[in-house]
Amino acid sequence: MPELLEVKDLKTQFFTRDGVVRAVDGVSFELAAGETLGIVGESGCGKSVTALSLMRLIPQPPGKITQGSIMFDGQDVLKMDDDEVRGIRGNNIAMIFQDPMTSLNPVLTISRQITEALELHLKMDRAEARKRTVELLELVNIPSAKKRLDDYPHQFSGGMRQRVMIAMALSCNPKLILADEPTTALDVTIQAQILDLLKNLAREFRTAFILITHDLGVVAGMTQRIHVMYGGKIVEKADTNELFANPKMPYTWGLLRSIPRLDENRKAKLLPIEGLPPDLIAPPPGCRFEPRCQYRRDICREKEPELIGIPNAKADHEARCWGTQAGGWLVDSDWHRDVGDLAALDAIKAEVADLPPDVKRVEAADDDKKKGN
Amino acid sequence: MLKYVIRRLLLVIPTLFFVALITFVLAQAAPGSPFDKNETKPLPVATIERLNRFYGLDRPVYEQFVVFLGNAVRLDFGVSLQRDRSVNDIIGQGLPRTAQLGVMALFVALAVAIPLGVVSALKQNSAIDYASVFLSTIGTTIPSFVLAIVFIYFFGVLLKLLPFVGWGDGLDRRMIMPTVILALGPMAFLTRITLASMLEAIRQDYVRTARSKGLGEQVVIVTHVLKNALIPVATVLGPAAAALVTGSFIIETIFSVPGVGREYIRSILARDYPIIMGTTMLYAAVIVIANLTVDLVYGMLDPRIKVA
Numbered sequence: 001m002p003e004l005l006e007v008k009d010l011k012t013q014f015f016t017r018d019g020v021v022r023a024v025d026g027v028s029f030e031l032a033a034g035e036t037l038g039i040v041g042e043s044g045c046g047k048s049v050t051a052l053s054l055m056r057l058i059p060q061p062p063g064k065i066t067q068g069s070i071m072f073d074g075q076d077v078l079k080m081d082d083d084e085v086r087g088i089r090g091n092n093i094a095m096i097f098q099d100p101m102t103s104l105n106p107v108l109t110i111s112r113q114i115t116e117a118l119e120l121h122l123k124m125d126r127a128e129a130r131k132r133t134v135e136l137l138e139l140v141n142i143p144s145a146k147k148r149l150d151d152y153p154h155q156f157s158g159g160m161r162q163r164v165m166i167a168m169a170l171s172c173n174p175k176l177i178l179a180d181e182p183t184t185a186l187d188v189t190i191q192a193q194i195l196d197l198l199k200n201l202a203r204e205f206r207t208a209f210i211l212i213t214h215d216l217g218v219v220a221g222m223t224q225r226i227h228v229m230y231g232g233k234i235v236e237k238a239d240t241n242e243l244f245a246n247p248k249m250p251y252t253w254g255l256l257r258s259i260p261r262l263d264e265n266r267k268a269k270l271l272p273i274e275g276l277p278p279d280l281i282a283p284p285p286g287c288r289f290e291p292r293c294q295y296r297r298d299i300c301r302e303k304e305p306e307l308i309g310i311p312n313a314k315a316d317h318e319a320r321c322w323g324t325q326a327g328g329w330l331v332d333s334d335w336h337r338d339v340g341d342l343a344a345l346d347a348i349k350a351e352v353a354d355l356p357p358d359v360k361r362v363e364a365a366d367d368d369k370k371k372g373n
Numbered sequence: 374m375l376k377y378v379i380r381r382l383l384l385v386i387p388t389l390f391f392v393a394l395i396t397f398v399l400a401q402a403a404p405g406s407p408f409d410k411n412e413t414k415p416l417p418v419a420t421i422e423r424l425n426r427f428y429g430l431d432r433p434v435y436e437q438f439v440v441f442l443g444n445a446v447r448l449d450f451g452v453s454l455q456r457d458r459s460v461n462d463i464i465g466q467g468l469p470r471t472a473q474l475g476v477m478a479l480f481v482a483l484a485v486a487i488p489l490g491v492v493s494a495l496k497q498n499s500a501i502d503y504a505s506v507f508l509s510t511i512g513t514t515i516p517s518f519v520l521a522i523v524f525i526y527f528f529g530v531l532l533k534l535l536p537f538v539g540w541g542d543g544l545d546r547r548m549i550m551p552t553v554i555l556a557l558g559p560m561a562f563l564t565r566i567t568l569a570s571m572l573e574a575i576r577q578d579y580v581r582t583a584r585s586k587g588l589g590e591q592v593v594i595v596t597h598v599l600k601n602a603l604i605p606v607a608t609v610l611g612p613a614a615a616a617l618v619t620g621s622f623i624i625e626t627i628f629s630v631p632g633v634g635r636e637y638i639r640s641i642l643a644r645d646y647p648i649i650m651g652t653t654m655l656y657a658a659v660i661v662i663a664n665l666t667v668d669l670v671y672g673m674l675d676p677r678i679k680v681a
């Protein structure tokens with residue numbers, strides 16, 4: 001099957017006063033038409049920047065896509081002129097953002113915000129577009145959609161607004177939807193509804209989607225494949241079942257240990273990943289996860305591992321880890337049992353404890369923000 | 374909505390009452406009398422006493438105030454103490470000029486401030502951006518009477534480009550300088566507000582959403598950014614109107630514009646109590662109505678504000 005999207009060696013950087021932030025640092029992946037992909041990783045690892053780069057929505061300055069290609073439907077998005085890119089945005093690739101409270105324009109009616117894309121891309125007139133908007137709102141289960149056309153966003157709840165965002169994303173029948181943490185800002189009970197809606201509609205319309213989240217638990221039943229990101233790079237690629245059954249690298253293990261599970265490990269304690277995310281201005285020279293990895297060896301600090309196929313795994317399963325590669329020390333490890341080098345773990349904890357308190361406070365505040373949202 | 378307007382209009386009454394009370398007391402408390410203006414040849418004491426009795430100025434202040442109120446509710450503000458004309462007549466003659474000056478100045482201020490604020494937000498660190506910083510600094514830090522004198526000196530006296538005395542009918546070259554100087558303060562203030570609220574609006578998530586729909590940059594700016602950015606600008610039009618009102622006293626006096634503002638200053642210097650009261654009440658009413666209008670417009674611009 002020809003690929004719908006082929007991202008090769010994408011690098012997106014932000015040129016700030018403190019230095020160059022390598023937010024996305026050589027990311028490659030593909031997506032076939034109708035396929036679904038999850039991108040998972042901690043806050044700040046470059047997930048949003050990856051998604052925004054695909055639509056060339058990186059604020060410039062300070063941001064810039066410095067390298068790579070993004071082939072969408074046989075055309076390189078990075079080589080398009082501005083008009084061509086606008087022809088794709090909302091039309092062939094649509095995006096759903098994290099915070100439905102701020103992603104809709106407060107002074108424009110719901111219908112206006114949907115019809116403008118229909119009028120622009122599908123050349124509908126106002127009346128047609130309004131009719132189509134009613135259908136779209138019904139599709140995403142907005143009750144009495146017709147009556148609510150001329151409501152403003154503040155008259156909708158968070159969950160309803162995210163439904164509106166989904167309707168908006170679907171409006172022009174895009175081939176690809178980028179959903180960037182679409183449920184992070186919502187109540188837990190509403191999260192599942194929104195995810196189901198997204199999944200079902202995407203299946204119905206055969207729309208490919210990329211679901212971005214920091215929570216492995218969210219993508220579990222949602223996407224066919226999962227890519228794990230760390231520090232601006234993809235560190236593990238596998239199909240979803242394989243990733244959960246046979247995760248291969250220590251960062252993924254860390255993510256799995258930090259999500260609540262409903263299966264046999266229910267009683268196991270949730271273990272956070274110790275240490276701080278890498279500094280993307282001056283990332284570690286070797287493996288980016290090395291400063292936080294309790295399985296590390298000397299080579300990890302010296303040389304960066306490649307993202308390559310690995311023994312004891314499915315053919316398309318790739319990981320970026322010295323220990324996991326052929327001949328490595330983690331090839332046969334069972335992450336449930338092998339918790340790594342406890343001395344290394346203590347060293348990591350000690351290092352964080354030594355940091356000035358304000359660094360830790362900033363981190364904690366970031367975490368709170370994530371949860372609070 | 375109608376209820377809200379009625380309630381707001383009813384609130385105007387106590388506002389105007391207190392403005393009247395305070396002005397009345399302060400005017401009377403200020404030293405000096407309407408009849409002591411001619412220092413070389415003062416009026417005989419008996420004459421002053423007779424005049425005071427004639428105008429009721431010999432009675433206690435509260436009594437005078439009650440009389441004033443009784444007449445004021447019938448929009449009768451009495452007769453000037455020095456000129457043989459009614460207050461309404463004097464105000465009626467000056468008002469069209471003052472209103473024209475104020476409206477033109479507001480228009481000039483908005484016509485410059487909004488485009489300037491918008492463009493400098495879109496093109497930061499450009500020449501226009503610097504121009505707007507320069508303008509807002511000048512307009513907010515240098516008092517209008519200083520600017521007036523500088524302008525008069527350069528454009529009037531040195532370059533002889535513009536006249537700077539008097540007014541006219543319809544449109545007249547004499548109106549240019551007073552209008553521009555009066556506009557400068559609000560212009561500076563509105564430019565800053567426009568710039569700040571544009572910068573605030575432009576980095577909002579919904580702007581990124583708008584771009585993600587494929588909208589052209591112009592559509593994004595006009596329908597998505599501007600519509601939000603102008604709301605704060607609308608809310609400061611009330612204070613801007615107040616600034617124009619107070620500015621008009623000085624500008625009309627400097628440029629000899631025969632308007633209400635000049636009468637106001639003149640009446641204070643002459644202790645012409647009825648004119649002081651009449652002009653003050655007029656200005657208070659203008660500001661109160663301007664604020665009410667702004668609030669109503671605000672409610673229409675921002676759907677999140679329920680005017681009820």
Ligand SMILES: Nc1ncnc2c1ncn2[C@@H]1O[C@H](COP(=O)(O)OP(=O)(O)OP(=O)(O)O)[C@@H](O)[C@H]1O
Binds near residue numbers: 280
């Ligand atoms: N406008 C910007 N200027 C400078 N740095 C930026 C900018 N936008 C993003 N970055 C940096 O790029 C890195 C990746 O950010 P990104 O938003 O992609 O993270 P994320 O994985 O989406 O995290 P989150 O879960 O918090 O959304 C971060 O380190 C961030 O500081």
Ligand code: SF4
Binds near residue numbers: 296297320
């Ligand atoms: S390469 Fe080394 S440091 Fe990096 S994840 Fe693998 S074991 Fe850990």
Ligand SMILES: [Mg+2]
Binds near residue numbers: 047048049180
């Ligand atoms: Mg993000």
